[in-house]
Amino acid sequence: MPINNPIDFAASCPLPIQEYSHVMLAHGGGGRLTHRLIETMFVPAFSNPLLAARHDGATFSVNKSRLAFTTDSYVVHPLFFPGGDIGTLAINGTVNDLAMCGARPLYLSAGFILEEGLAMETLWAVVQSMRQAANEARVQLVTGDTKVVEKGKADGIFINTAGVGLIEHNLSISPASVRTGDAILVSGDLGRHGIAIMAQREGLSFETTIESDCAPLAEPVLSLIRGGIEANCLRDLTRGGLASVLVEIAEAAGVQIHIDENAIPVREDVRGACEILGFDPLYLPSEGRFVLFVPASNADRALGILNSHPLTQGSCLIGRVAAASSPLVVMRSTIGGTRIIDMLSGEQLPRIC
């Protein structure tokens, strides 16, 4: 490998290279290894306060406007699955990252990496899905790029979308705003996206098809904010699932999080599929669900707003934030015991988004 400016890697890179000398699938899984890669490589390299906020997107002011800016690449396999495809995912995923910053999504970019030999019909279908999803989420796709690589050097279609949104309130929505006593809500049943992908990938069929929950979340989030809800932190429950998200927030906020397994909404068919496939619903990705931290006094009103919106019906309270000497996520199990929750480790669900 010809590196122009050779760097003493072992001396300069803070990653424990003895352990992780090569990129593994789990580095992209949204769990512990993804977290470690970000913390030890990307955050120090590009050191700046915006990146250090460790949020779903960056927020900054330009003149007097507060903007949010975010990006995600989509490498989901297979490209088409019950309830969506890589195109719907690429629009909704980035719309949702803007929503999690409390921003109204305005404009999206799209960068396509196509594999030589891809059927033009497949690309066309994906582009139509993107168009439809963008219309539904009320965003405009305004700039783009297309690259093609040789057959065997990619896998059909990879899409990156970045998004710009406008923040029209004075809330500071971030892990740093989470407070002891906050109520923790989720916006509906968990894990359907993960099961939809895995079932499609493995050729499994259940009694009824489990469809991805992929959906644009800006409308319900903006309804909360317009309704005066003090949203302290918002996070969509994608890679790594509820468990990884809660651990990340607990660590970033320096708090203890207590959740109740009985309160976590998982559909019976999803629970059944988890048993067959050997998954824990706590780590399953959803692409249309988020977790919300609000002052306890706001919880009922927030649930009222969410449950009146079609995309967030089934929202419920799952736990609360407690003071902590060390950050921790603790779950009271269905049988009354307690269990300490860690981030996803290993590669439970590669390429689910």
Added chain:
Amino acid sequence: MPINNPIDFAASCPLPIQEYSHVMLAHGGGGRLTHRLIETMFVPAFSNPLLAARHDGATFSVNKSRLAFTTDSYVVHPLFFPGGDIGTLAINGTVNDLAMCGARPLYLSAGFILEEGLAMETLWAVVQSMRQAANEARVQLVTGDTKVVEKGKADGIFINTAGVGLIEHNLSISPASVRTGDAILVSGDLGRHGIAIMAQREGLSFETTIESDCAPLAEPVLSLIRGGIEANCLRDLTRGGLASVLVEIAEAAGVQIHIDENAIPVREDVRGACEILGFDPLYLPSEGRFVLFVPASNADRALGILNSHPLTQGSCLIGRVAAASSPLVVMRSTIGGTRIIDMLSGEQLPRIC
């Protein structure tokens, strides 16, 4: 291929599918096929005035601020080449697209798609290059994403960067602003990036190593604007080279472009390499060069400003814009004949950025 919402592709897709039923490398080459894919698939699907401007980025107002927003994916092969690597390219390429909108680059996002098994040392080297390039271009990388795909499903590292910039003037920089009589300038010698990549890829060595011209162009462009130059159109000379860019602008502006082959700056070593490798310098990509359309009365002053900046020394006048019944690019050759210039067709230089 299980498509959820089957679409009558043949009836709905405006591409001539008999001819192009599959994606070919040339669809990503920046020439005629890329152009056709954009015009017949992406622009109609996402139909909006910003996309229809066919510029290097979208420009729009948020409250009273004019912003530019752009994206590019980088799939260059090999990852490291004389004068740069995929990391420098990923920063400078997007910085330059913002500069071509006349914007001051502010913030960048980065989306990594990594192949399982990539040496962590390689990623570290690329990240260090990105850090250095971002510092030199005075932009902050503020948000990012990492995905990992299985070994054999990508090629080492693909990077997408998107960028947000601020437009601090009232010029309308776009093909639509090009006027009959405009002078056409280029910001230095052409084609070094293309030759650097091809020589590295093919294992060729010349008497002296030809290094990529990859460089951030925001500073010289902002100097022009601060200097009162009426920049009607700016475009960086990447995929497809000078020829493809001029044809695209001629078609978008509905003008005839006359250039003089004798005036086009190409270094002797690049010209020699072109002869050996069978390339036409007009179609070679540069990653640190741009073409500038200005009123003829501004030309000398613009050249003065550009030639006083280290990254754009060697800028010169190469032609002018003429009225036309049909858009065309005409070149007076070194031997005095005239030649009609078309966009790059086929796949002269796949994966050069």
